[in-house]
Amino acid sequence: MRKGNVVKNNKTVNMAAATKSWLLLIALSVIAIYLPEFVDHKSFYTIAALVIVVIKGQQIVDIFMELKNAPKFWRLLFLSYITLLPLIISVIYLT
């Protein structure tokens, strides 16, 4: 590297993004546990609860685990896990 160059590679999670994620995760957790009281049909709250899992998982993967700026393969691998597993579970529950 030439003298005087500045390396700029600081795309890390900041406190504001982490705080927003934390608040969203708490809010979604509270909503998830009270879903059966607001939604009568089990199929609906099963799907709603699993959609909440996907949203929460994306927050943890992208923000807390800092995979948002990781190589695409690794980010997609973890996002696939947090999407496909709830999908498989919902198929099992609804069939």
Place this chain on the structure above:
Amino acid sequence: MTNPSIAIELPDKKLPGDLAMWFFILAELTVFAIFFIGFSVSEQLNAEMFSQGKAQLHQTAGLINTIALITSSFFVAIALTKIHKAQAKQAVLLLLTAKAFAIIYISVKIWEYLSLFEQGITIETNTFFTLYFLITAFHLMHVLLGMVILAFIAYSAWHGKYQNNEISGFEAGTSYWHMVDLLWIILFPLIYVI
């Protein structure tokens, strides 16, 4: 003539921590995925038993534990931002706060187990409680291992190990802890809610 500084945007696609830790995390996630799918299939085969079993669980305790783990993960994420800024002492304090929330999780989980034991419910009661105790206890073991890892990186940070942006060990430890959180957010609705 002075040499002007040139800002170079390096590719930001860097995997945090060690590659080995990510493979380990993937292996752990796979094991738990098998547990979760097995639990779901068993529930479909024993719908009445699982419905009664879930009714005997303490949902508020589950919610408290969810909030405790998410909050713990939040403090670990913030600790990493401090390490990025070379503020090791602050990072250690945040890790200790994260561990305090993990202790809340463990305490509530033990209270849950004891409450069930007092009702005469054990791992041998039925298929639901066999899976409940197996999956939650297996997860609890990961929480305990995670606490050991957090203690190790906190100790290392306190002694100035993570300097000059050589923080892959710290990142690996925090990634493991977030995995524990990630697993719980699937486990909680599956066993307690739906």
